Amino acid sequence: MEEKQIDSLKLVVITGMSGAGKTVAIQSFEDMGYFCIDNLPPSLIPKFWELIKESGKIAKIALVIDLRSRAFFEEIQSMLIEIENTKLVDTSILFLDASDKELVSRYKETRRTHPLAMDGLVTEGIMTERSMLTALKSEAQLVIDTTLLSPRQLREQIIEHFSTTESNTFRIEMISFGFKYGLPIDADIVMDVRFLQNPHYVPELRPLNGTNKPVYDYVMASDLTEDFYQKYEALILSILPGYEKEGKMSLTIAIGCTGGQHRSVALTERLGHRLEENYRTNITHRDINKRKETVNRS
Structure with a gap:
């Protein structure tokens, strides 16, 4: 079966610290007309990519990927290398960060447990995650520190960087x-x-x-x-x-x-x-x- 050719595919990988604003980010990309997937396991990326190639109709994709384990992190690295070797895809990584103090405050406000806080200490989970994400952050094309940003201000920055001039998001x-x-x-x-x-x-x-x-x-x-x-x-x-x-x-x-x-x-x-x-x-x-x-x- 002959593959359908994708003229131009823009892929934005949204990642970063848990609690730094990935939910607001994916909603912003959805409003800009991106095909959005939240928390797609990296192991499913190859199958997803095959479906995209067969479709040939999706031009803008935003994927939210966060860390759940060190093995998961290794899968993310492999996935990004594979995508970057594909000439048909314009890939960019958006990394969302915030200060440890602000992240702790947000977790206390929402009463959530940090995904990497094995012993229940949010600070330990943040330290572990920050260490695991260091290499990925250095590869990101755009890093946004959300420490002092409201959700509205974060949306504005994302739209400023990723919206196309030919489309009005409002x-x-x-x-x-x-x-x-x-x-x-x-x-x-x-x-x-x-x-x-x-x-x-x-x-x-x-x-x-x-x-x-x-x-x-x-x-x-x-x-x-x-x-x-x-x-x-x-x-x-x-x-x-x-x-x-x-x-x-x-x-x-x-x-x-x-x-x-x-x-x-x-x-x-x-x-x-x-x-x-x-x-x-x-x-x-x-x-x-x-x-x-x-x-x-x-």
Whole structure:
């Protein structure tokens, strides 16, 4: 069977001291579109690599690898040597570190046991791990000391070093919904537009929804709608940079009306397409088919 060729594969190996921020790191890479695997045993790397070559579709991979034993460490070294000898892969090692004092403080805060603390002393586990990681740290292309960094600041540094210029990591999810079916539990911002004129009471518009031009035009025709929309758009555009600055990777904006068929759909369409001009935006109409489902069941 002929192997599929990978034009360019970027591999980031995330490692370092336990408690130094590897969880935050892998979440950051996931938000940047990397295919992420947490704690993959090095012995499974060859099989994983074969699957990647057969796929030929994955261009960015981030692997979190930490230490559990000295034998595990030897496997990591062998794995890295094997990958570095593969010309198709651009490999880089991200090493996360922190002061012993800070690591002890974090373990006390989370009440976790250090994976290498055989006798239960966190300090002994940290000393053992630091000794085992010395060689690996010296080979890392990037070392980040997280002692004084908040999770948000760590994300910012990772994005600065590894994000591609052609992709913006911040994205917006626009959702229309009907209050009769409940609020979207993942919404960051919720706007109620039930005060606008309702196409439901216009017989020829009732069977349609806000993506249909007659309904859209009807909703947008009133001065009240236009005045509201202009103010709401200005508000959203003014606050989005603040969410980006705070390190938020995605923002969900939900607009609701009674049934999620007409008004909320039309406003979500308009605002969503406006935001697409400057941001990665996805538009979803959560309840737009609920009426059909109800009719079919009855």
